[in-house]
Amino acid sequence: xxxxxxxxxxxxxxxxxxxxxxxxxxxxxxxxxxxxxxxxxxxxxxxxxxxxxxxxxxxxxxxxxxxxxxxxxxxxxxxxxxxxxxxxxxxxxxxxxxxxxxxxxxxxxxxxxxxxxxxxxxxxxxxxxxxxxxxxxxxxxxxxxxx
Numbered sequence: 512x513x514x515x516x517x518x519x520x521x522x523x524x525x526x527x528x529x530x531x532x533x534x535x536x537x538x539x540x541x542x543x544x545x546x547x548x549x550x551x552x553x554x555x556x557x558x559x560x561x562x563x564x565x566x567x568x569x570x571x572x573x574x575x576x577x578x579x580x581x582x583x584x585x586x587x588x589x590x591x592x593x594x595x596x597x598x599x600x601x602x603x604x605x606x607x608x609x610x611x612x613x614x615x616x617x618x619x620x621x622x623x624x625x626x627x628x629x630x631x632x633x634x635x636x637x638x639x640x641x642x643x644x645x646x647x648x649x650x651x652x653x654x655x656x657x658x
Contacts, residue, residue: 523551523642535647540618542649545589549644550608556638569639570608576632577623584623585615613650 527535552566564572594606614620623629 523640525637525640525643527645535617536621538617538647540621541616544614544617544620545648545650546612546614546620547644547646547648548608548610548612549594549606550640551605551642552607552639553641556635558634558638562638564638566639566641567607569635573632573635573639576635577629580623580626580629580632581612584619586619586623587613589613611648617647 550570552570554566556562556564556566556569558564558569589611591610594609597604614623624633
């Protein structure tokens with residue numbers, strides 16, 4: 512995987528750092544995973560070839576091209592919401608897109624990121640995203656309490 516891509520201002524996280532990706536790969540691969548995604552889009556996409564598009568248009572292209580691969584490997588979106596404000600955390604931090612993607616196994620996620628068609632599609636994500644968080648979570652039972 513590529514080292515973390517930085518925005519022009521130097522602060523964004525777009526791709527995993529090598530150590531973070533190695534940690535992901537060291538965790539069990541045969542269990543379901545849920546990935547919390549927080550995305551901040553660029554106003555204008557930053558394609559290496561100078562292709563003109565908004566960040567939203569580039570992210571939509573990423574979704575259109577990566578979606579069939581995601582679904583073929585058993586992925587599904589469990590939850591999607593519209594971020595409105597940060598209640599706890601840096602007040603200036605904001606996210607344009609928030610969702611939780613579920614994969615039947617961590618191995619399915621790894622198969623997606625090395626798929627040749629996905630690697631073509633991810634160029635749109637890299638052009639679209641100014642900053643992001645991708646957090647691997649193990650599914651657990653819901654309930655009425657926080658603990």
